[in-house]
Amino acid sequence: MASAAVDHSGIRHAEPRISENILVMENKIATSINASESNLQPSPEEHIPAEESLSQGKITGTEALDKGYLKYGCSHYRRRCQIRAPCCNEIFDCRHCHNEAKNNICVDQQLRHDVPRHLIEKVICSLCDTEQEVQQVCTNCGVCMGRYYCAICKLFDDDVSKKHPLVCMMIFVEWLDQAQNVAWIMLHGKFGDIAHVVMVYMMGS
Template sequence: MADEGTSSLQTNPLDYEKSLHGCNHYRRRCKVRAPCCNQIFSCRHCHNEYTNALANPKERHEIVRHEIKQVLYSIYVAQICTNCGVKMGEYFCGICKFYDDDVSKEQFHCNDCGICRVGGGANFFHCQKCGSCFDVKLRDNHTCIGNSLKNHCPICYEFLFDSIKAVTIMACGHAIHLDCYNELINQDQYRCPICSKSVSDMSSTWQRLDQEIEATIMPEEYRYEIPILCNDCHNTCKAFFHIFGHKCGHCKSYNTRRIGTTDDSLERRA
């Protein structure tokens, strides 16, 4: 009979593990939210012991028990309360302990990321090398960099992996917030803030520069070669100086930088 009673107690959610929860002061399966500081404690005595030990005397206070209006169920996390039947959220993740009633976000849990994301599981894939979820449009269409999202945005410096803002991958493989990327482009900045490679296909821009350079002849005293380094292919070469840009002789990119001074160029020319 004793065994039957124990079994009944364990399977009845209303009596769930009565003797295993609470604090040194009371055995209970809930916690209280203190109306004075909005913090959660197992009981009013736990609250008073904590607050009266604060280093700043002005922060010390005691709870007024009659003003307590909220208690929190503290046994196990579930989508539906086993006692009253209230659904805590239309979306529930038992791993992340996450609730949300706005299912229009299309939340889903990624086991590889270990967190919940929004946008619909069918619209994303997890790249094992990059260590994060990306839009399916980027499957086999992006440069992989190990754990690329477990870094900070190079513009706003917010940690990217668990950011709630949309993230995109630049052509070089580095990640950036989509809003920050758009702002970068609006400011006519087309280099990755991390590696200086072109952030997208710039072939049409390079063609336009070809036409502008061909139509703008430099004065005789500025017609000399300078050594350049290409940020896109990392090769070095020489190019004729021009105010509009210097074209890489290997990949035809204008995303280049000078690696010699004017004096050096004039000396070699002489």
């Protein structure tokens, strides 16, 4: 309720409660500001810096590639795929598994054979069982089927500690097959880098 004040002229004036009105207005303004700030507050995802967001995406991709790492394979290779042998159309963990099975003493001698590894065209992902063309990454689940991979040898291996040759032996054999004088190459190869000798010979032929 407003209080009355008397001035020097003797006239009474109503005096509002100014302090209470100001307090109410301040509370309303503060409430309005808080509501506005809460609407502008970014979501938790928006708090993630751009670089961190990108790194999380990379981690997800790496996890997909590395899924099942060193958990699949055979006694010869740790890898995440099997091969379909072009010679007998059967599935094996690797070429060594094929050769051991097909050259077993229990197999008819006329039926024994080795797989022509360079003719292998199909592999089967060990994680999703998808059969596909020979390649390092599965087309279906995106897993890396072998950290070490040679498209010529059709070699997959998760054990990168093995010292695989830098020059694929299949290429080396092709050089020898194309050479007109294998004896010359082998003779000079005894005293130096035979791969280098073959390259020089082929370039000159």
